[in-house]
Amino acid sequence: MNKETKPEMREVKLVASKESKTGRVYANYVQVALSPYDMTLRFCDAPPGSDITGKKKEMEIPTQCEVVIPIEVAGILANVLKSTYNNYHETYDQEEPPQDSEEN
Numbered sequence: 001m002n003k004e005t006k007p008e009m010r011e012v013k014l015v016a017s018k019e020s021k022t023g024r025v026y027a028n029y030v031q032v033a034l035s036p037y038d039m040t041l042r043f044c045d046a047p048p049g050s051d052i053t054g055k056k057k058e059m060e061i062p063t064q065c066e067v068v069i070p071i072e073v074a075g076i077l078a079n080v081l082k083s084t085y086n087n088y089h090e091t092y093d094q095e096e097p098p099q100d101s102e103e104n
Contacts, residue, residue, distance in 0.1 A: 025065045039074040041067045 027043030034040075046061045069077065 022065065027064050029061060038068050038070050041069070043067070 025043065027045055029044040029046045031042040031044065032039065033042070042063050043065045044061045045064050
């Protein structure tokens with residue numbers, strides 16, 4: 001008789017590699033889009049002096065990197081970003097960080 005064995009479950013800690021496939025990317029603008037399954041973050045670099053003036057109501061800026069993450073990861077990312085942002089202000093600023101108008 002063959003007994004079915006369950007696979008052994010082990011906890012694995014994921015650690016980001018210091019080597020990047022794409023290199024470091026600078027962005028000073030991010031556009032966010034949602035679908036029922038994931039969130040897309042499009043990071044762009046708006047050149048200096050790209051303020052919209054005159055008759056232009058829209059200006060195309062170069063996309064540096066596009067990242068698509070599952071909705072479950074988006075929630076974790078939001079919490080980590082908020083915590084890191086608050087830590088930055090506690091460490092480097094004397095002023096309190098701006099408070100959200102909505103409670104999470």
